[in-house]
Amino acid sequence: MSETPLDLVIVGGGITGLGVARLAARNGLTVALLERADLAAGASSASSHMLHGGLRYLEHGHYRLVREALHERTAVSRLAPGLTRPTRFVLPSYRGDRLPRWMVRAGLTMYDLLAGRANLAPHASVRAAEARALEPDLAGDGLLGAGLYTDVVMDDARLAIAVARDAAAHGALIHTRTEALAARPGPVGGIEVVARDHHAGRELHLEARAVVNATGAWGDEVRRRLVCSLTPGAPDPAPLMRPSRGVHLVFPALTRGHGLLLTARADDRVIFVIPFAGVSLVGTTEVEVASPPPACGGAATIEEIRYLRAELARALPRPSRAPVLAVTSGIRPLLAAGGAVGEAPREHRVVEDGPILTIAGGKYTSFRLMARDTLAVLATRLGRAGRPFHDPIEPLPTPLGDDQPAERLAEFAADAEFARSVEDVVRRRTRLWLTPDRGRVAAGPVSVALAARLGWDETRRRDELQRFHDALADEDRLLRRAAEEP
Ligand SMILES: Cc1cc2nc3c(=O)[nH]c(=O)nc-3n(C[C@H](O)[C@H](O)[C@H](O)COP(=O)(O)OP(=O)(O)OC[C@H]3O[C@@H](n4cnc5c(N)ncnc54)[C@H](O)[C@@H]3O)c2cc1C
Numbered sequence: 001m002s003e004t005p006l007d008l009v010i011v012g013g014g015i016t017g018l019g020v021a022r023l024a025a026r027n028g029l030t031v032a033l034l035e036r037a038d039l040a041a042g043a044s045s046a047s048s049h050m051l052h053g054g055l056r057y058l059e060h061g062h063y064r065l066v067r068e069a070l071h072e073r074t075a076v077s078r079l080a081p082g083l084t085r086p087t088r089f090v091l092p093s094y095r096g097d098r099l100p101r102w103m104v105r106a107g108l109t110m111y112d113l114l115a116g117r118a119n120l121a122p123h124a125s126v127r128a129a130e131a132r133a134l135e136p137d138l139a140g141d142g143l144l145g146a147g148l149y150t151d152v153v154m155d156d157a158r159l160a161i162a163v164a165r166d167a168a169a170h171g172a173l174i175h176t177r178t179e180a181l182a183a184r185p186g187p188v189g190g191i192e193v194v195a196r197d198h199h200a201g202r203e204l205h206l207e208a209r210a211v212v213n214a215t216g217a218w219g220d221e222v223r224r225r226l227v228c229s230l231t232p233g234a235p236d237p238a239p240l241m242r243p244s245r246g247v248h249l250v251f252p253a254l255t256r257g258h259g260l261l262l263t264a265r266a267d268d269r270v271i272f273v274i275p276f277a278g279v280s281l282v283g284t285t286e287v288e289v290a291s292p293p294p295a296c297g298g299a300a301t302i303e304e305i306r307y308l309r310a311e312l313a314r315a316l317p318r319p320s321r322a323p324v325l326a327v328t329s330g331i332r333p334l335l336a337a338g339g340a341v342g343e344a345p346r347e348h349r350v351v352e353d354g355p356i357l358t359i360a361g362g363k364y365t366s367f368r369l370m371a372r373d374t375l376a377v378l379a380t381r382l383g384r385a386g387r388p389f390h391d392p393i394e395p396l397p398t399p400l401g402d403d404q405p406a407e408r409l410a411e412f413a414a415d416a417e418f419a420r421s422v423e424d425v426v427r428r429r430t431r432l433w434l435t436p437d438r439g440r441v442a443a444g445p446v447s448v449a450l451a452a453r454l455g456w457d458e459t460r461r462r463d464e465l466q467r468f469h470d471a472l473a474d475e476d477r478l479l480r481r482a483a484e485e486p
Helices: 015-026 055-060 063-079 101-118 128-134 156-169 216-230 302-315 364-378 406-416 422-429 440-454 458-483
Strands: 006-011 031-034 084-094 124-127 143-154 173-175 178-185 191-197 202-213 244-252 259-263 270-276 279-283 326-332 348-353 356-361
Touching: 006 015, 006 191, 015 031, 015 156, 015 364, 031 156, 031 178, 031 202, 055 063, 055 101, 063 084, 063 101, 063 143, 063 364, 084 101, 084 128, 101 124, 101 143, 124 128, 128 143, 143 270, 156 173, 156 422, 178 216, 191 216, 202 216, 202 364, 216 326, 216 348, 216 356, 244 302, 259 302, 270 302, 279 302, 302 458, 326 458, 348 364, 356 364, 406 422, 406 440, 422 440, 422 458, 440 458
Parallel strands: 006 031, 006 202, 031 173, 084 259, 202 356
Antiparallel strands: 084 143, 124 143, 178 191, 191 202, 244 279, 244 326, 259 270, 270 279, 348 356
C-alpha cells in the first residue's frame, strides 16, 4: 500500500466495472480494478451480443431506456468499429402471434423515431413471399409477412477486453484472479480493500478514497461483505438484485446473414437468431436464480437447451437439425422488482453506502452511461464537484487479427490483454472457440506460448491444458444428454 490512497478501487471486471475504470482513468483518477476470475468471465461474455435499444422494452413503455440505449449503440460502435457490425433483422409474423402485425409495425416505427439521428436504417415491412426470399428456410406455414429493422451485433468479450486495455493505457491497474474479501478503515484515511490474489496465493491490500462494487449478479453479496466488514454490527443491506440466467446455443450459420427476432410458441418470449462471426447464436432463456447466485446457478440446464432447440425447429425447421457447437450461459444482474422476471426493468441504479458504491442492473449497451452516473455520485468525494467527466469517442485499442497463428494470439493475449489461462485466450481473446473443433487443436500451441510468457513449468502447462479440455468435455456431455430423447 502506498502513502497516498488511490482514488478508486473497482470490484468486478465485467463491462460495468471496466467502463467505470476507463472513464475514471481517462479523467486522471488513480484506479485499481479487482476481478476474481478473468475479465468478462461473467455475463459480459454470455450476452446476446447486441448493442441495441431493445425493441421489446417498448411494450412495457420503457421509452427513455430505449432512446438512451439506441444512442449508445452508435457511440459504442464508433469506439470499436472492428468489433461491432450493423445487422439487418427479420421479424416474422405468424397467424396466431400474440402481437398483431400492425402493432409490430408501430413498434418498429417508434424504434426508428427514438433512434432519431442515431438510426442506422429505416425499418420496412415485407410480405410473406419476400420474407422467404430473404431467408428461404423460414417456416412458411401461417407466415403473414415480416418487419425488417437494423441493430448492431458486437463481440462482447473482446469489446470488454478493449475497454480494459483503454483503461490500463490511461493508468488503471488491472488485477485478475483477485477476489475482494473485505473492507476496513485504511491507515491513511481511506478505505482499505482486502483481496485474495488467487494466482499468486497471497493477500493484496489497496487503499482508496472510494470503492465501486460492480460485481453484476453478485452485487448483493459483495455489497454485504464490504459494508458489514467496514462497519461491524451494521445491518445487512436490503437486496437490490433479482438475477436471472440466460442461455444461448451456438450453431453453424443458420441464416443467409440476417438476424431473426422470433416469438417463442411455448411462452411468447422473444428469441433471437444472431449472426456472429460466421456462426449463429440462438437465445435466450430467462430463469430466475437466487441472489447471490449459488455456485451452480450459472450453468445451462438440459431443459433450457431443449426449449431453445424446439423453438428453433419451429422457426427454421431444416437448418435447426444441425448439431449445436457450443452453449453459453450468463446471469443478468437485474434490479429487483415485482412481476415476472422477464419484465424486470433493465435500468441501472447506483446505491451509496458511505464510501462504497454499488452499481446494479443495466445492460451491456449502456455501460458508458453507467460509468458516467457512478462517477457523478462520487464527484464530491473525489474533489471534482462541478467538473464533468469527459468521455471522448476515441477508438479503443484493437485486438490482433483472427488470421494470426495461435501462438502469436496467445503471446499478445498474455502481454497486452491480461490473459492468464488457455480458456482466457480461446474463449475471450479470440474466436478460436467458434471454430469447428472449439479451439482444441489451437489449445496446445496456446498453452506453450502462455507457459513461456507466464513462467509455467511443464506440469503446470499440462494441467492448464487438461483443465481446458475437461471443461469442453463437460459441455459436450451436456449437449449430448440434451439431444437424447427425453
Ligand atoms: C443471456 C444474456 C443476454 C444478454 N444480452 C444482452 C444484449 O444483447 N445487449 C445488452 O446490452 N445487454 C445484454 N445482457 C446484459 C449484459 O450482458 C449485462 O448487463 C452486463 O454484461 C453485466 O455486466 P457486469 O459487469 O455488471 O456483470 P458481469 O459481466 O457478470 O461481471 C461481474 C464480475 O464481477 C466479478 N466478481 C464477483 N464477485 C467478485 C469479488 N468478490 N471480487 C472480484 N470480482 C468479483 C465476477 O467474476 C464477474 O466477472 C445480457 C445478459 C445475459 C445474461
